[in-house]
Amino acid sequence: MKTKKLVNITLHNLLLAFLAFIWLIPIVWLLVTSFSAYTGMNTSTFFPKEWSLNNYKNLLFSADSVAQFPNWFKNTFIIACCSCLISSSFVLMVAYATSCMRFKMRKPLMNMAVILNLFPGFLSMIAVYFILKTLNLTNNHLGLILVYSASSGLGYLIAKGFLDTVPASLREAAYLDGASEAVIFLKVVMPMSKPIIVYTVISSFLAPWMDFVFAKIILNAGISSQWTVAIGLYNMLERSLINTYFTQFCAGGVLVSIPISVLFVIMQKFYVEGITGGSVKG
Amino acid sequence: MEKIKAGLNSFGKAIAGFFKEFGEAVVKGDIFVKLSLLWMGAGYVRRKQYIKAILITIFQIAVLAFTFGFAMEYVSKFGTLGTVRQESVFNIQTMKNEFNDYDHSFLILLISLITFVIWIVAIVAYFGNVISVYHLQKRAQQGLHINTFREDVHELINKKFHVTLLFLPVMGIVIFTIIPLLVMILVAFTNYDQHHMPPSELFTWTGITNFINLFGGGGMTITFGYAFVRVLAWTLVWAFFSTLTTYIGGILLSMLINNKKTKLPKMWRTLFIVTIAVPQFVSLLLVRNFFADGGIMNTICANIGLTGWLRDIGLISTSYIPFLSAPIWAHVMIILINIWIGVPYQMLIATGVLMNIPGEQLESARIDGATPRQIFWNITMPYMLFVTGPSLVTDFVKNINNFNVIYLLTTGVFVTTNQAMANSQAKETDLLVTWLFTLTQDYYNYKMASTIGIVVFVICAAFTLLAFNRMIKGDREEAFQ
Numbered sequence: 001m002k003t004k005k006l007v008n009i010t011l012h013n014l015l016l017a018f019l020a021f022i023w024l025i026p027i028v029w030l031l032v033t034s035f036s037a038y039t040g041m042n043t044s045t046f047f048p049k050e051w052s053l054n055n056y057k058n059l060l061f062s063a064d065s066v067a068q069f070p071n072w073f074k075n076t077f078i079i080a081c082c083s084c085l086i087s088s089s090f091v092l093m094v095a096y097a098t099s100c101m102r103f104k105m106r107k108p109l110m111n112m113a114v115i116l117n118l119f120p121g122f123l124s125m126i127a128v129y130f131i132l133k134t135l136n137l138t139n140n141h142l143g144l145i146l147v148y149s150a151s152s153g154l155g156y157l158i159a160k161g162f163l164d165t166v167p168a169s170l171r172e173a174a175y176l177d178g179a180s181e182a183v184i185f186l187k188v189v190m191p192m193s194k195p196i197i198v199y200t201v202i203s204s205f206l207a208p209w210m211d212f213v214f215a216k217i218i219l220n221a222g223i224s225s226q227w228t229v230a231i232g233l234y235n236m237l238e239r240s241l242i243n244t245y246f247t248q249f250c251a252g253g254v255l256v257s258i259p260i261s262v263l264f265v266i267m268q269k270f271y272v273e274g275i276t277g278g279s280v281k282g
Numbered sequence: 283m284e285k286i287k288a289g290l291n292s293f294g295k296a297i298a299g300f301f302k303e304f305g306e307a308v309v310k311g312d313i314f315v316k317l318s319l320l321w322m323g324a325g326y327v328r329r330k331q332y333i334k335a336i337l338i339t340i341f342q343i344a345v346l347a348f349t350f351g352f353a354m355e356y357v358s359k360f361g362t363l364g365t366v367r368q369e370s371v372f373n374i375q376t377m378k379n380e381f382n383d384y385d386h387s388f389l390i391l392l393i394s395l396i397t398f399v400i401w402i403v404a405i406v407a408y409f410g411n412v413i414s415v416y417h418l419q420k421r422a423q424q425g426l427h428i429n430t431f432r433e434d435v436h437e438l439i440n441k442k443f444h445v446t447l448l449f450l451p452v453m454g455i456v457i458f459t460i461i462p463l464l465v466m467i468l469v470a471f472t473n474y475d476q477h478h479m480p481p482s483e484l485f486t487w488t489g490i491t492n493f494i495n496l497f498g499g500g501g502m503t504i505t506f507g508y509a510f511v512r513v514l515a516w517t518l519v520w521a522f523f524s525t526l527t528t529y530i531g532g533i534l535l536s537m538l539i540n541n542k543k544t545k546l547p548k549m550w551r552t553l554f555i556v557t558i559a560v561p562q563f564v565s566l567l568l569v570r571n572f573f574a575d576g577g578i579m580n581t582i583c584a585n586i587g588l589t590g591w592l593r594d595i596g597l598i599s600t601s602y603i604p605f606l607s608a609p610i611w612a613h614v615m616i617i618l619i620n621i622w623i624g625v626p627y628q629m630l631i632a633t634g635v636l637m638n639i640p641g642e643q644l645e646s647a648r649i650d651g652a653t654p655r656q657i658f659w660n661i662t663m664p665y666m667l668f669v670t671g672p673s674l675v676t677d678f679v680k681n682i683n684n685f686n687v688i689y690l691l692t693t694g695v696f697v698t699t700n701q702a703m704a705n706s707q708a709k710e711t712d713l714l715v716t717w718l719f720t721l722t723q724d725y726y727n728y729k730m731a732s733t734i735g736i737v738v739f740v741i742c743a744a745f746t747l748l749a750f751n752r753m754i755k756g757d758r759e760e761a762f763q
Contacts, residue, residue: 012543019535020553023622026569027557029578041571043581090454093447101444108293109448116455118742119463120683120715123735126722127462127469130388150458153451180436181443212563213685217723230563237567239694246571253564261559268555268630 030257034250040243055251066241069252071225072232075141079228080208082145087152087204092197095159096185100171113154125217132218139222147214148207162196163189199270202263209260229256304409307416318415322408325415329422333431338411345404353397360394363387363472363486388480391472395464399456470732476725492733506730509708509717514737516613517713520688521681524620529674531621532628533666536636537658539629551633554626562623566690569619573605574695580605606695609710616711620687635669636662679742688716706730714738 029046034055036048059069097103098110128147129138137143166189174188190197208215212230219227224235233252236245307315317324322342323335359365364385373380421428429437438446470492478485498507535554539547557565573579580602583589592598598608606612639662647657667674688711698709707725708717714734721731 009543009545012538012541013545016538016544016550019538020550023554023557023626026565026572026622027560029572030560030564030568041574041577043576043578046578046582090451094451097444097447101447103444104296106444108296109452114746115743116459116463118679118746119459119739120685120718120735120742123466123718123732123738124459124462126728126731127392127465128458130392130465131457131462134389134392146458150454153448153455154459180440182439182446185443185447210561210563212690213719230561234563234567237571242571250568253560253568257560257564260561261556264559265552265555 030250030253033247034254036247036250039245039247041246055247056255059248059251059255065224066236066245067248067252068225068227068232069229069255072227072229073256075226076208076228076230079141079145079148080205083148083152083208084201084205086145086149087155087207088197088200090149090153091156091159091200091204092190092193094153094156095163095196096189098156099160099163100166100168100185100189101181113156117154125214129217139219139226141226144208144215144218144228147218148211149204152204159193159196159200162193166192195270199267202267202270206260206263206267209256300409300413303413303416307412311412311416312419315412315415315419318412322411325412325418329415329418329428331418331428331431331434334434341407345400348400349397353393353400356390356393357397359385359390364390364484367484368482384481385484386480387472387478387485388474391468392465395461395468399461399464466728466732466735469728470736472729474728475730476727479726488729492729496730496733496737505702505705508702509706510734512703512710513708513712513714513717516710517682520613520617520684520713521678523617524624524681524684525674525678527617527621528624528628529670529677531625532630533632533636533663535625535629536632537662540633540636551629554629558623558626562686563690565623566619566687569622570606570691570695573615575600575602575604575607579603606691607697612692612696612711616688616691619691620684623687631670631673632666635666638669639665675745675748679745682713682738682742682745683715684713685715685719688713689719692716714741 032047033042035051035053036042037050037052037054038048039055042048059067063070098106125147132138132140132143132146135143137146170188170192171184174184179188208228209230212234215228215231216234219231224232227235229252233249233256235241236249236252308319311318311325312328314325314328321339323339326332326335326338364387366383366385368384369382370379371382372378418428471487471489472485473488473491474485477483495506496510498510538544539550544550571577580589583603589598589601589603592603598604604611605615643661644657647661652660692709692711696709696711698704700710703709707720707727712720715738718731718734718738721727721734
């Protein structure tokens with residue numbers, strides 16, 4: 001009986017290991033290819049024949065007209081910081097207004113948001129592109145920051161779901177003590193909402209790192225030193241460049257993935273809570 | 283459906299109430315309220331709210347100046363979208379070629395639309411102003427306190443704090459989402475494409491021609507209808523299978539990891555999360571090269587003899603396996619690769635839900651002698667479906683719009699051999715949204731792109747309406763406060 005159980009447990013964990021193995025193949029391939037001495041795509045063997053650190057060295061210290069990784073990283077970082085600041089405050093503001101306050105236009109505004117979220121995001125992008133172009137903001141970081149953050153208020157639902165679970169009695173008590181609504185927002189509700197603040201901040205910080213399509217529309221025609229990591233790396237895989245830059249692409253991929261993965265793993269703890277929290281506790 | 287009806291009803295009532303109040307204000311208001319119909323500041327002056335009076339007057343002047351000083355020139359051409367083509371004229375005074383005073387169709391469309399939005403806001407403000415002035419009059423008649431400007435400002439961080447909070451986000455949404463969406467909706471009714479590109483050419487209204495072309499009418503451009511049906515079919519197939527596979531896969535994986543038999547569940551979970559933590563443009567571009575025609579996967583398949591075997595049984599006719607470059611192969615591969623990306627996400631969500639299943643239910647079922655299989659089908663699954671059912675619909679809609687997976691996996695790799703598809707710039711693996719993107723970015727066919735965008739919206743809206751009742755449970759939000 002005991003051996004049967006042992007076999008059972010081993011098989012169970014072996015199954016998991018097998019699945020994890022399949023899931024990790026591309027990631028491992030990314031990692032090993034980034035250390036390859038050959039610059040093009042290695043098509044004959046899984047592991048590179050010769051190992052070297054050259055890709056990282058080239059990528060970080062000898063930028064050329066195609067690969068300007070330090071610049072891209074800096075650009076993306078600045079854009080991510082600015083849009084993170086704007087989007088997180090927008091999201092939290094809208095979430096507080098719709099969750100904790102009662103006013104006449106609340107329901108109509110929320111229904112409006114549901115409808116707007118149904119349009120494919122970049123349908124409006126075409127027109128946004130023209131608006132930014134008339135304002136001379138295309139191929140410009142400010143334009144991209146605006147694109148990432150201006151409409152962020154629409155993504156308030158998760159934060160609202162969390163704020164809905166903050167007991168109203170707390171706010172009422174503060175209200176009786178003579179606190180204004182603004183003070184309640186900043187001093188009572190926000191300190192209690194740390195998980196959702198962390199989630200909102202990290203997810204809005206990650207958006208510019210993960211995004212590809214908006215950056216491509218807004219920055220595509222610009223000079224390569226102005227690009228973000230996403231378009232820069234995408235460009236490395238152009239048909240004419242792939243044989244010279246494929247391993248550098250892998251190295252770049254590894255370099256952006258490390259900070260993002262760390263943030264992502266932190267965020268996912270709050271992700272589950274934010275997504276399910278509202279619906280489950282009901 | 284009842285909810286929607288109720289929603290529309292309350293919306294209509296709100297508007298009717300607004301006009302009723304306005305009518306009452308005009309009829310029963312004193313001379314200053316009536317004067318506010320002409321000069322918006324009048325009522326405030328009467329109640330000694332001078333700063334407010336100045337501010338609203340500035341607003342009124344600004345709207346009028348904008349309308350007559352700038353906007354009318356464009357709005358007046360809205361009906362035709364411009365008639366004067368750009369021409370180069372020789373100017374005798376400067377001895378140079380100069381452009382004539384031409385019409386820019388897109389600017390006319392855009393600025394007219396912005397003007398309409400400003401007008402609507404101004405009209406609402408105008409009516410609201412009269413109503414609020416009338417309220418002031420009533421307060422004064424009842425001998426109630428009338429706010430000073432300082433008190434009014436203080437209201438903005440108190441009772442009216444929502445105005446302060448929502449002002450900037452709503453402005454952002456109006457400028458960067460609503461106005462652009464309206465522009466694109468209007469473009470769907472014009473002939474704005476590569477042959478009608480402002481500023482050198484004009485475009486104009488064409489009614490519903492684009493929709494007729496898209497749905498297969500209108501002889502000449504019949505290929506659009508041909509491509510549309512195929513792209514739509516694949517979009518729905520894709521959305522169905524990608525949602526279903528990742529949903530089931532996510533639940534199975536999370537049950538596998540959360541099982542008591544699992545050693546180190548945290549480690550396994552993190553391993554799977556790492557795969558989605560890598561940005562999609564890295565992981566998908568990588569996978570695309572992994573499965574390229576001359577890529578590593580093909581080498582491995584050739585070495586173990588799989589390629590030869592597939593050729594023998596007639597599944598492929600090439601010397602490689604066209605994982606992402608032949609229709610059926612690419613379709614299957616895309617769904618498989620999406621499982622790779624999507625399952626860890628669903629696993630995260632499912633884990634959260636599974637942990638919240640009431641323990642006593644499972645316990646009592648076990649005591650009653652239910653097998654694990656029975657528990658799964660009779661307790662776990664119904665509970666999962668109850669909690670995540672609505673999100674299943676949103677996932678489906680998200681997948682209809684899943685741009686990244688398709689674009690990053692197939693652009694430049696998959697080339698269609700179907701001439702009729704190629705004529706309308708589509709390919710077999712395109713979703714409606716990637717088709718839309720290609721049409722605008724590479725072919726400047728804005729009219730068809732906008733038309734497709736509207737169709738996508740209608741499809742998404744239809745599916746969401748099905749889940750509408752469950753999604754907006756407005757009354758439930760108070761339950762846990």
